[in-house]
Amino acid sequence: MTAVILDGKQVAAEIRADLAKEVADFVAGGAPPPCLTAVLVGEDPASQVYVRNKARACEKAGIDGRTHRLPADAGQDELMALIAELNTDTNVNGILVQLPLPTGSGVDYDEREILDAIDPLKDVDAFSPVNVGLLMQGRPRFLPCTPHGIVQLLGRSNLSVAGKKVCVVGRSDIVGKPMAMMLAQKNGSCGPDVANATVTIAHSRTENLAEVCREADCLIAAVGRPEMITGDMIKPGAIVIDVGINRVGDKLVGDVAFDQAKEIAAAITPVPGGVGPLTIAMLLHNTLAAAKLQSGR
Ligand SMILES: NC(=O)c1ccc[n+]([C@@H]2O[C@H](COP(=O)([O-])OP(=O)(O)OC[C@H]3O[C@@H](n4cnc5c(N)ncnc54)[C@H](OP(=O)(O)O)[C@@H]3O)[C@@H](O)[C@H]2O)c1
Numbered sequence: 214m215t216a217v218i219l220d221g222k223q224v225a226a227e228i229r230a231d232l233a234k235e236v237a238d239f240v241a242g243g244a245p246p247p248c249l250t251a252v253l254v255g256e257d258p259a260s261q262v263y264v265r266n267k268a269r270a271c272e273k274a275g276i277d278g279r280t281h282r283l284p285a286d287a288g289q290d291e292l293m294a295l296i297a298e299l300n301t302d303t304n305v306n307g308i309l310v311q312l313p314l315p316t317g318s319g320v321d322y323d324e325r326e327i328l329d330a331i332d333p334l335k336d337v338d339a340f341s342p343v344n345v346g347l348l349m350q351g352r353p354r355f356l357p358c359t360p361h362g363i364v365q366l367l368g369r370s371n372l373s374v375a376g377k378k379v380c381v382v383g384r385s386d387i388v389g390k391p392m393a394m395m396l397a398q399k400n401g402s403c404g405p406d407v408a409n410a411t412v413t414i415a416h417s418r419t420e421n422l423a424e425v426c427r428e429a430d431c432l433i434a435a436v437g438r439p440e441m442i443t444g445d446m447i448k449p450g451a452i453v454i455d456v457g458i459n460r461v462g463d464k465l466v467g468d469v470a471f472d473q474a475k476e477i478a479a480a481i482t483p484v485p486g487g488v489g490p491l492t493i494a495m496l497l498h499n500t501l502a503a504a505k506l507q508s509g510r
Pocket residue numbers: 359382383384385386387388389415416417418419422435436437438456457458459488489490492
C-alpha cells in the first residue's frame with residue numbers, strides 16, 4: 214500500500230484564500246482590518262522566522278500584522294506591562310507571545326503568568342485557562358491553531374475519525390492535550406467529523422508504546438523526536454498525522470519515519486508541507502474571529 218499524501222500546503226492555501234474574502238467582507242462592512250500583534254522577546258533565529266512568516270501571512274489575508282520586539286533581558290515586568298497595554302488597545306484584536314521565551318540572558322520569564330495575562334478575547338493561540346476550559350466543556354471560543362489545522366486537514370480530506378481509535382503521542386498544552394480533547398468531543402463543537410473518537414494519549418511514560426500506537430486507526434505524533442514512529446508502530450491502513458518539526462543537519466524531519474510509514478498507512482502528512490502551513494492559517498482564522506467578537510462586545 215502507498216499512502217495518500219495529505220497536502221497541508223494546498224489545504225492551507227484554500228483556507229487562506231477563503232479567509233482573505235471573509236476579511237474583505239468584514240472590512241467592507243465598515244470595520245477596520247483585524248489586527249494581530251506578535252510579541253517577540255530576544256533574537257532567537259527560529260522565532261524571528263516564525264514571526265516574519267506570520268506577518269507575511271497576515272498581509273496576504275488583509276490582516277494588520279504587527280510585531281513588538283523586546284530585548285532578551287527586558288524582564289517579566291516590562292513584558293507584563295506590554296501585555297496590559299495591548300489588552301486595552303482597542304486597535305489590537307489578537308495578541309500572541311512567541312514561545313519559547315529566552316533563557317540564558319540572566320533574566321527568567323514566568324511563561325504561565327504572561328500567557329494568563331492575555332485578555333481571553335484576544336487570546337488567538339487559545340492558551341488562556343478560560344479558553345482551555347471552554348474547549349474542555351465543548352463550547353470553544355477559539356480552537357488552538359495546530360490541532361485546529363489538523364481537524365481542518367482531516368475534514369477537507371474527507372477523513373472521519375468518529376467512532377475510531379485515535380492515539381495522540383504527546384501531551385503538551387499546545388498540541389497533544391487539546392488535540393485529544395477536540396477529537397473526543399461529543400457535540401461536534403470542533404467540527405462534525407472530529408467528534409466521538411476513542412482517544413488514547415501516549416507520552417514518555419507509556420508502556421509498550423509501539424503496541425499502543427499499532428492499535429490506532431489514526432495516529433497523531435506530536436513528540437519532537439526525529440522519526441521515532443517507525444513502520445512497525447503503525448496499523449496497516451491507518452491515518453498518520455505528523456506534527457513534529459525536527460532539524461536534522463540541514464533537513465527538517467517529522468516524528469514519523471515517513472518512508473516506512475507511507476508504505477503502511479492509508480494517508481499521511483509529510484514534513485515539511487503537512488501540518489505546519491495549517492497552523493498559521495488557523496491563527497489568521499482566530500484573528501478574524503477575535504475581531505468579530507470584539508466588534509460585537
Ligand atoms: N507543525 C506545527 O505547526 C507545530 C506546532 C507545534 C509544535 N510542533 C512540533 O511538534 C513537536 C511536539 O511539540 P510540543 O510543543 O507538543 O512538544 P513538547 O511540549 O516537548 O511535548 C512533547 C511530548 O512528547 C512526549 N514524549 C517525549 N519523548 C517521548 C517518547 N520517547 N515516547 C513517547 N512520548 C514522548 C512528552 O512526554 P512527557 O509529557 O511524558 O514528557 C511530551 O508529552 C515538536 O517537534 C514541535 O516542533 C509543530
